[in-house]
Amino acid sequence: MAQPAGPVTRSERTRSAILAAAEDLFAERGFAATRLEDIAERVGIKRASIVYYFKDKRELYEAVLSSVLGGLHQALTAELSRHEDLGMRIEAAVSVWVDYVGSRPTLARLLLREVANATAEKQSLMLRYTAPFQELVLREFMDRPDRRDVVKVKVDPIHVASIIAGATVFYVAAMPNLVSEAGFDPTTRKHIDPLKEELLRIVRQLLETRGTPT
Template structure:
């Protein structure tokens, strides 16, 4: 029994690494192809394993997709909490939240493309569209509610802010190479990113400040 326990411990890191490799590859496949067109075979090929090896960790495509989406929003929420933690006051927290979303998506463009596909495609999440994105919605609702409560912000819909201001980060990342010749840009370029960040800040302030 001791020998078997030792073997189990030895196998665990390798199993965890394989599972993570599957998730990393799946995120790119789902981002590139969309949920409907993506196949477990595509993920297996990207990892360099056979399809049955994926099924060992994830019973099917839906379960694999669920884990990819769950990881994206959990990671984004954790990233937001670290940024907002030291921001004082509703405005600073709102800008920190928007900056966190922007920086997260720039650093992880596959996540941006999956979220953008989620907005337009009911197929992978028809049963509960906010099953995993609920944390992101609550993050912005919390900041907006705090600002309204203490009089810093005017009465403004958090969902209007999400769609009218925060959602621009998705287009900024996903449209970088989709605008035709002469209009392409690198979302991670410091100058481009600084310019877009300044615009987001300006729009956010205009949307929430009284007067």
């Protein structure tokens, strides 16, 4: 099965290149500190050309978020559709999440920034994309009395999801800075796999899966 067709026309290629450069720079420096000039330079065009594709800086930023979070959403729903058992679904979700962040570490920094910026009044754009997950979690755990025999919910699942998400993005973004080792890369299997195992242990413990009814 073909991937969602890559860029073919020149226009599509330029647009993709702008998005990719913007993703890197917004993740690394944040919205306010990133200059359109830097994005243009990385693509090899002039600043004014960007507005042919994105009407302003804000719209470009939102397109980046949409791309990154949309990709995550797609990966998660695809994997979840392959499992019926609730325990399996939970583990699959954690696994896909960690792998996705490992394969696209810009997401880690973008999420850290979005969370830091969000307030109760000014809600983050991010919510538009994470809301489906919240609903999914709530539906699975809360609205299914028939599943209460499978999983004993000891804590708020949204709470658990927040802990898993926070631990992952913080780890991926902070580790290169915390370890002295030159060229340390947390997105390699060598580091991603143990992280995944630890998070799975945590999630299993917090959402204590019961084997059979007592």
